[in-house]
Amino acid sequence: MSSKRAKPYHHGDLKAALIDGAAELLVERGVRRFSLAELSRRLGVAVAAPYRHFANRDELLAAVAVRALDQFGDALAAQSSEADQPEQRLAAMAEGYVRFAAEQPALFSVVFSIGLDKKKRHSELREAYEEIEGTLAAAVAEFCPGDPVGAQQLADAIEATAHGYAALLTDQPGAFDPADVDHAAEQAAGATRALLRGRAALWDQDARSEDAGAGQPT
Amino acid sequence: MSSKRAKPYHHGDLKAALIDGAAELLVERGVRRFSLAELSRRLGVAVAAPYRHFANRDELLAAVAVRALDQFGDALAAQSSEADQPEQRLAAMAEGYVRFAAEQPALFSVVFSIGLDKKKRHSELREAYEEIEGTLAAAVAEFCPGDPVGAQQLADAIEATAHGYAALLTDQPGAFDPADVDHAAEQAAGATRALLRGRAALWDQDARSEDAGAGQPT
């Protein structure tokens, strides 16, 4: 950070400046109101300049999403590692999922507004995503030794549940009531524990008819 | 519906034509690429005409969302009523949730891209939404007699889970593989059954320490 920083922008590292600036602007404006033109203006470059580094607006957003996904994955891994027991680990991950969405709504929404479509193409995006799924899979594996299919289903269920709480919370624009965030995060953790305990119903298709009585009121 | 329908469009009922056309255009273009200008062009009116009926683009989308929510609610109610047992009813609703999202991705996404913000203001939008929550609450109530708080938590968990599966599925743009839809729908139903069976962990906060062993590998 000595010689290169004489002309921090305008020269040298516009690509990195674009990603940095885009992340900031996203936080301020949200994905919908984010504009390449405003970003260019802020960086003091011409509106066409970004196109030397990114094919279009969405490609820049995808680059931001890669970084966001990395942070997201780190947050989840950190949450996960704080708990000793497997159930706790998964519940903590669900809680972390919701909290990340609430604390970084712009980053969270950019990841999921990109469309998983590009996650297939973009190798970086895919890697970042697979790292998250790996963390989850590792925590789930302890519950389903020797049953990879069941483990995958359980992991999907936990991911879907956490994502549902996060998405429903995030759909409310503006600031969140911290109490709502806590509530949603705890609920997501509770739902995760509930899924783990009732998980037999996930893969036992016969449960539908066989043990239907098990879920009835007492 | 006799005298008014002589000139269905262009005159007399532009408002209805806008809502109809918007729903169609949304299916073709998606929420993001939907434009009032293109809709106006299709209906053969000036770009300023819609503003006599809707304050802005979002207000028109909100009107479409009201209709979409009505259809969504009907679909869920229909699914729910096909099952006899309470557990089945809830599983069927979760399945219906995912299937609606997959079959009408444009309508589904317009509902949740509006932001629950407006659902508070817009009385119509709120009513449509509350009807859905009512259907769910009724089905859940059978599991939690005399425990309204627990019933609400259970309902939220089921909604979040179904929403998560639906949202993750819908985030992939383009057409869905029907097999994926079936899989996701069945998984959502299974997760719902799992939530019902493990539901004690939802509201029993002490479960975290007390019965942590119950969820451990055998």
Place this chain on the structure above:
DNA sequence: GTCTATATCCCGATAGAC
């Protein structure tokens, strides 16, 4: 190769004429 300048086209929204 990177960036500026410029130009095109589309969109949302408003004001005022008919």
Place this chain on the structure above:
DNA sequence: GTCTATCGGGATATAGAC
């Protein structure tokens, strides 16, 4: 109610300066 005209902005494409 609807149209015409118009403003402000944004996404891109191209040409040329460095």
